[in-house]
Amino acid sequence: MxxxxxxxxxxxxxxxxxxxxxxxxxxxxxxxxxxxxxxxxxxxxxxxxxxxxxxxxxxxxxxxxxxxxxxxxxxxxxxxxxxxxxxxxxxxxxxxxxxxxxxxxxxxxxxxxxxxxxxxxxxxxxxxxxxxxxxxxxxxxxxxxxxxxxxxxxxxxxxxxxxxxxxxxxGQPIGDGIGVLAVAKLAYGKEKKTYEIAKDTIVQEMDFEGRKLIIVRAVGPGGTVGRPGEGVKKVVEAEGDKVKLIITIDAGLKLEGEDSGKVIEGVGVAIGGTGVDKYKIEEIAKNKGIPLYAIVIYESIVEAITPMRESIAKSVDKILEKVKQTILEKVDKDYTVIVAGIGNSVGIGVT
Amino acid sequence: MFPTKPPANKFAQPLTFLLCFNCKTENSRPFKEGDYVFLEVEEKCPKCGSNKMLVTGIYVKEKQEKKKEV
Structure with a gap:
C-alpha cells in the first residue's frame, strides 16, 4: 500500500x-x-x-x-x-x-x-x-x-x-442554406431578370411595390456558397446612388438553450467564412453611405451542416415578413434595395 | 479497442414536401436523390390525381418536445 x-x-x-x-x-x-x-x-x-x-x-x-x-x-x-x-x-x-x-x-x-x-x-x-x-x-x-x-x-x-x-x-438542403431558401421563395413566381454576376453567384432583379429589388444568391441546386461579396459590390457599382439599403440573410450560431429557427434582426453584414465577402460589402456600403441590415436565423453548428430541420425551414415565412416590412419602411419608391441570401445552395433550385 | 462499424443510415432522413398545382394540397414522401426545392415533378397527387407538383421543402420532421424553461 x-x-x-x-x-x-x-x-x-x-x-x-x-x-x-x-x-x-x-x-x-x-x-x-x-x-x-x-x-x-x-x-x-x-x-x-x-x-x-x-x-x-x-x-x-x-x-x-x-x-x-x-x-x-x-x-x-x-x-x-x-x-x-x-x-x-x-x-x-x-x-x-x-x-x-x-x-x-x-x-x-x-x-x-x-x-x-x-x-x-x-x-x-x-x-x-x-x-x-x-x-x-x-x-x-x-x-x-x-x-x-x-x-x-x-x-x-x-x-x-x-x-x-x-x-x-x-444533394439534400442543409441548415446553412436557409438564407438562400428565403430569397428563392421571395423571387418565386415573380417576373424577373436573372443573370450571373460572379462565379456561382446570380442576381435576380424584380419590382417590389415600386422599389427595385435585387436578390443576390448562390446558384443552385448544386452545393456552393458563391461569391456574394463580389456580387453585391458589382450591383452597387452598377446601380450608382440608387441603392438605399442592403439586407443580408444568413444562419447564425445560437447559444445553448436558445430555439433553433428563431429569426433575429440586427445591423451589419451577416456572412461567415473567410471575411473577404463581409469586407467587400462593408467597404462599398461605407463608401456609398448605404445602411446595412442583417437577418439571422439561429441554429447550432451541427444543424448548420446537416439536413435542414423543420424549425429552420419553417422560419422562411417569418424572414420574408421582416424583409418586406423593412423594405417598405426604409426604402422609398423608385429606389433600389439589395437582398443577399447567404449560405450553401445545395438542394435549393433557382426560381 | 474493439471498434464496431457505425450503423449505416442511423440519421433521420428528410422528407420531400410537394404542393399539387391543381388542388393545392401538400403531400410528403421520403427524399429521393435528385429532389431539390422548387423542382417541378411529374408525380401523381394522392388527392386529385393531377400529375404536376412542386417541391416546396425538403427537411427533417421534428418531434414536438415540451421544453423546461431554465
Whole structure:
C-alpha cells in the first residue's frame, strides 16, 4: 500500500484513465473518418470513368493544404487572402471535375462539398491523434487533460460532419442554406431578370411595390456558397446612388438553450467564412453611405451542416415578413434595395 | 479497442414536401436523390390525381418536445 502514497502515482493512474478515454474516442473518430471516406469514394466512383483510381486521387485531395497569407504587414491582406482562397476553390473544383468526368456542373459542386467534408473530418482525426500520441509520448497530463476536456465538442462536430456527408452525397438542403431558401421563395413566381454576376453567384432583379429589388444568391441546386461579396459590390457599382439599403440573410450560431429557427434582426453584414465577402460589402456600403441590415436565423453548428430541420425551414415565412416590412419602411419608391441570401445552395433550385 | 462499424443510415432522413398545382394540397414522401426545392415533378397527387407538383421543402420532421424553461 505504501507505493500508493508515492508522490505522482495517483496522477499516473488518472492519466492512464484519461488516455484510455481519449483512445476510445479516437477510435470512434477513426471509424467516422473511414465511413465518410468510403461514402465519398462511392459517390465519386459513380461519376468517374471506368478504371480510374478514385481512392488514391481522393487521398491526394484530403492531404492538400492552404497556406494563409503573411500578416506581418496587414496592408492589402484581404485581397491576398481572396486570391489564395479563390485559387484553392478553383483548383479543388477542377480536380473533382477531372475525377468525375461524367458529372454535370451542379453535381461537381455538390461532390466538391462532399470532398471538403471528408477533408474536414480527416483533419480533425489527424489533429486529435497528434495530441493523443504527443501526450502519451511525453506523459504530459496537462496536454491530455485539455484534449479530454475538448473531446465532447469535437465528437459533436465529427458526428455533424458524418451526417453532412450523407446530405452532400444525396444533394439534400442543409441548415446553412436557409438564407438562400428565403430569397428563392421571395423571387418565386415573380417576373424577373436573372443573370450571373460572379462565379456561382446570380442576381435576380424584380419590382417590389415600386422599389427595385435585387436578390443576390448562390446558384443552385448544386452545393456552393458563391461569391456574394463580389456580387453585391458589382450591383452597387452598377446601380450608382440608387441603392438605399442592403439586407443580408444568413444562419447564425445560437447559444445553448436558445430555439433553433428563431429569426433575429440586427445591423451589419451577416456572412461567415473567410471575411473577404463581409469586407467587400462593408467597404462599398461605407463608401456609398448605404445602411446595412442583417437577418439571422439561429441554429447550432451541427444543424448548420446537416439536413435542414423543420424549425429552420419553417422560419422562411417569418424572414420574408421582416424583409418586406423593412423594405417598405426604409426604402422609398423608385429606389433600389439589395437582398443577399447567404449560405450553401445545395438542394435549393433557382426560381 | 474493439471498434464496431457505425450503423449505416442511423440519421433521420428528410422528407420531400410537394404542393399539387391543381388542388393545392401538400403531400410528403421520403427524399429521393435528385429532389431539390422548387423542382417541378411529374408525380401523381394522392388527392386529385393531377400529375404536376412542386417541391416546396425538403427537411427533417421534428418531434414536438415540451421544453423546461431554465
Amino acid at each position: 505504501a507505493f500508493l502514497l508515492y508522490p505522482g502515482f495517483n496522477q499516473r493512474i488518472q492519466m492512464s484513465y484519461m488516455l484510455r478515454d481519449l483512445e476510445k474516442k479516437l477510435n470512434k473518430l477513426k471509424m467516422i473518418d473511414e465511413d465518410v471516406k468510403a461514402k465519398t469514394i462511392e459517390s465519386l466512383q459513380r461519376y468517374a470513368e471506368e478504371g480510374r483510381d478514385v481512392k488514391s486521387e481522393l487521398e491526394k485531395l484530403l492531404d492538400s493544404f492552404i497556406i494563409s497569407p503573411e500578416s506581418m504587414d496587414p496592408y492589402g491582406i484581404v485581397w491576398k487572402l481572396e486570391h489564395i482562397v479563390n485559387t484553392w476553390e478553383d483548383r479543388f473544383e477542377e480536380d473533382v471535375m477531372k475525377l468525375c468526368s461524367k458529372a454535370d456542373n451542379m453535381k461537381v459542386k455538390t461532390l466538391t462539398n462532399l470532398v471538403e467534408v471528408a477533408r474536414g473530418i480527416h483533419y480533425i482525426y489527424r489533429v486529435v491523434r497528434h495530441y493523443y500520441l504527443l501526450g502519451k509520448k511525453t506523459s504530459n497530463i496537462y496536454l491530455i487533460l485539455q484534449m479530454q476536456m475538448l473531446m465532447p465538442q469535437i465528437m459533436e462536430i465529427a458526428e455533424a460532419y458524418h451526417y453532412a456527408s450523407y446530405a452532400f452525397s444525396q
